[in-house]
Amino acid sequence: MDTASGSSSVLRQLGLYALLTIVGIALLMWAMSWIASVTGSAERTQTAIDPETRSASFLLGDEPPQLDSSKATDALSGMVLGHVMEGLLAYNENNQLTAGVAERWDIRERGATFWLRRDAKWSNGEPITAHDFVYSWRLAVDPANSSQYAFLLYAVKNGEAITQGKMPLESLGVTAIDDYTLEVEFENSTAYFGKLVAFSTYYPINEKFHKSVKDRFGADADTLLYSGPYMIENWVHGASLKMVRNPHYWNPGRGGLDIIDFPYITSDPNARLNLFKDGKIAIAGLSAENLGEAIDRRWQMNAFAEGVVFYIEFNHRPGRVTGNRHLRRAMQLVNDPAELVYKVTKLPGYLPGKSLFPVWVQGVNGFFRQEYPAPEAPVNIEQARWHLEQAKQELGLDEIPPLILLTGDNPLSTLQSEYYQDRFKRTLGLDVRIDKQIFKQRLEKMTAGEFDMVMAGWGPDFDDPLTFGDLFASWNEQNRGKYASSELDAQVRIAQRSVDTQERMDAFGEIQRILFEDAVILPGYERGIVYVVDERLEGVVRRAVGPDPDYTFARIREGS
């Protein structure tokens, strides 16, 4: 090994091996690329925007879990479905409810009639008829189909009884009078029924097609029949999803994109931004860390309130000190959402919480929160301490025992719960114990009532204040702290039964007041997002309720 010639010949040998290795790897990769092309997303548009093919590329945060519209519950599936399916009514680019498959409709106190347009067709060219709606609505409440969103159909007569197995499917209050007229009977009067039928659970399903694919319905691109402006041409699970125009859609002039492509599926925020920077996707959400870079690069930025509210909920079960109103009032008076949002979490697009009803909810003529301003409790530590003393007296305690704050295990929840812990200790001398749990375990503890306070959040199911308004009704299963107030229950009943908008909104106003005066929740924030858009793209619709983002109205700017 010491001789120069020996060592150099060894090196030559090693070099030869290295060369062989590289050649071998190259051959191997070449062989593998054709295997991968079967499982992957090869031969796709290589840029975010392609004016020639009128296509735009985006990123999906995850694989859509459920494209069977009778069962879908999550926002992502709802987004995809919103592009390829259309119900009786739909939201337009201004987020107004407008004609979908139905061209006219009449909603009365005890029922509704929908007249379907004759040119609405499935993607196989067959007409969409009233029978397709009867079939899908029955499917949604069918116990054998076990849909988690069956409850959305409880507005229709006998919906709940059918889900419980007490009545036959045929008793559901929906009838096809003829191919193009659909008659609906309500269980109770439902003023917001028009908004319900825009939701995915109410989309039509073609009986013949559904029965031909059986359990595989919605599992792949070819096991779905499309009623919307686009259809899924190609879906490689976990890798990509590509939508093209539905040639049979009744309104061919809608939107300017011929291809809506999702060539990437990942939840990694950095990957998302990197793909945007590399010109591969047209929209990317920003996190606090990327904000500076986005400003430096002069990207077109947009903010949007996502519609989800977050708050602390108290446990009102017997034996919990948080059942005491004075204690809750004391905490309400030191709660400072503005400090939380602007100084602690510092996330772009987030708004300090003020009410259970988020800012975008519609009231009588305008925004609900403008017509019924949320009552506010400015921070008042002295008054808070007085309430705390009252609470101790009423409870007969010298000291309030440590309060358990149940929370999730993500970094944001951690930051937030530690802030509350410090805040309540500093202002009121209260000890808060953080109980950090993974998602499923947190839900289990919430349902079992193993907490004093829990950090909860709520996103809307349909575009009516009721989606938030009935959360703390004593019978609502979502009311995990078992808050019960006959006053609030009465207002919820009015909001559910009345068909008079003014009367209903007054009821929501009352609910908002009761929640505040009884300190049922401590508002935290309304979640928002800041995102960047490729400047060549316009008309992407964002909305809190319904498919979001909606690319069906998007177009590529002229000259780009």
Add this chain to the structure above:
Amino acid sequence: MWRYAFKRLIQGIITVWFIATATFVAMQMAPGDPLSGEKALSEEIRANLEAKYGLDKHPVQQYFIYMGNLLKGDLGISYTQQNRQVNDIIAEHFPVSAILGVLAIVFAALGGILLGALTALFRNKAPDVIIMFLVILGISVPSFVVAAIAQLSLVNINDLLGFSLLPVAGWGTVQHMLIPALVLGLSTMAFLTRLMRSSMLEIINADYVRTARSKGLPESRIFSRHMLRNAILPVVTVLGPAIAGITTGGFVVELVFAIPGLGRYFVQAVQQLDYTVIMGTTVFYGAFLVLMVIIVDLLYGWVDPRVRLD
């Protein structure tokens, strides 16, 4: 040899059965409930779902039903994607993980062997010091950091060049595989380099190497026949578990590079408490790992005739 292989196979099957049973028991004891979601379920809807997945039956009964289906090769339906069979999920996504894993292991093994040999030949000289420094880095920096840095560098390189040298993420062509496979194989490569270096160093001064040299054999022949072939043995031993580890542990790399591999489903299933997918992937990965170990043991006898298999 055949008797040995048969014996190992039986042992393997028992191991897989044990893995399946242990996973089943662990899942029954795990807190939480696969059906729960952010939105509370009403009693009747929950009852309908429980009936669908057989959760209304006694756990012992559930166990026998599950084992019966497993023998038939039916892993059930996913809880989160209610229209997808676990069999389909594995069949669609494992090949992706496998391709990426094989490529990564080829990088790792060849790179590790070559670099290890190089460092041993240049012991305590510049190449040795530099490579060993990189090796320590490769072992200690976690893959999510390496993956993120690699991707960011790629973006900047593409930006600088003005055209796309290599895709930043995605899957489907050979260009898509290169960087993810390198990142995935990096820590194993570093580990193998160290292993190879130490086993080379042992052999450099071995008697038979000196004998070979005194016989007047050319250095290159001594190197490839006497040194490399002997030094490679420990590397082969760890290769089996490493293949299984890399193929199953690519979650982070799959996430960062948007690759539709099985690792993502595996991790998500655990977070979602998706019973059938957890069971399916765990049993599948378990069987895969066991098979790899058996294959390596058999290979070992072939590489090193001193090892007798019986």
